[in-house]
Amino acid sequence: MKSLTSADFSHNDLSGRVPETGQFAYFNASSFLANPQLCGPSILNPCNMSASSQLESDRQHRSFKLQLPGKSKFLLALGLLFCSIVFAVTVVIKTRLMMKRNVKSWKLTAFQKLEFGSDEIVECLNDNYMIGRGGAGIVYRGTMPNGKEVAVKRLLGISKGSTHDNGFSAEIQTLGKIRYRNIVRLLTFCSNKECNLLVYEYMRTGNLGELLHGKRAGYLNWEMRLRIAIEAAKGMCYLHHDCRPPILHRNVKSNNILLDANFEAHVADFGLAKVFERHRNF
Structure with a gap:
């Protein structure tokens, strides 16, 4: 803009030294009226060192003020x-402590020598391992560290703390002492104030109802059906006539007849109808 010979910067509250080079050499004092912080020969207000220092200090202060918000955001x-990391670590530690505390609070009643404990049993309570659900409870499949497969039944409909009420524990122990070839063996009873778990030996082939009416219907020939019926009848006969006191099943159905890998029948859920009738909260 070498052709510019006049300009008006008045009343703008400008500050600092007015340049003396370029087109500014053509501007006079009238171009900078009402800017008391300006200095320079063209406005008859010479700049001294203290003023220059003050101007430089003001410039640095303004620069710091402009940079401060960015630093503040970074620090924030x-x-x-940091707070999020501390919170996450605290939650993880508290969760692990609670899990350990819950594991320690489990009471394990074993009916035979076991090579696993309550912590391995509780790990089976996962929806990915669920293999059945009924009025008595939810059944999960689990594999213990020694490779043994078990079925864990989480009892439903029994109130908290009922393991000590009205002889519930005594009845469970009676069921755990039963040893017969055609009856599913109850391995252990695991409980705390929140939950009751029954751990059985796992029957690999599943239940008779699925083989008769499910996707695999028609798989059993008449010879196998007759053998399964006889074996189930033997199990029921043992419960009714050889147990002291006798145990009434009260819920005999094909879904409660389980089959092992050799298609041998085992009566399941025996005695639970009586237990639930006595201890269920209505």
Whole structure:
């Protein structure tokens, strides 16, 4: 803009030294009226060292003020990140402590020598391992560290703390002492104030109802059906006539007849109808 010979910068509250080079050499004092912080030969207000120092200090202060918000945001973000990490670590530690405390609070009643404990049993309570659900409870499949497969039944409809009420534990122990070839063996009873678990030997082939009416219907020939019926009848006969006191099943159906890998029948859920009738909260 070498052709510019006049300009008006008045009443703008400008500050600092007015340049003396270029087109500014053509501007006079009238171009800078009402800017008391300006200095320079063209406005008859010479700049001294103290004023220059003050102007430089003001410039640095303004630069710091402009940079401060960015630093503040960084420090704020860093603080929030640190707090989030501390919170996450605290939650993880508390969760692990609670899990350990819950495992320790489990009471295990074993009916034979076991090579696993309550912590391995509780790990089976996962929806990915669920293999059945009924009025008595939810059944999960689990594999113990020694490779043994078990079925864990989480009892439903029994109130908290009922393991000590009205002889519930005594009846469960009676069921756990039964040893007969055609009856599913109850391995252990695991309980705390929140939950009751029954751990049985696992029957690999599943239940008779599925083989008769499910996707695999028609798989059993008449010879196998007759053998299964006889074996189931033997199990029922043992419960009714050889147990002291006798145990009434009260819920005989094909879904409660389980089959092992050799298609041998085993009566399941024996005695639970009586237990639930006595201890269920209505």
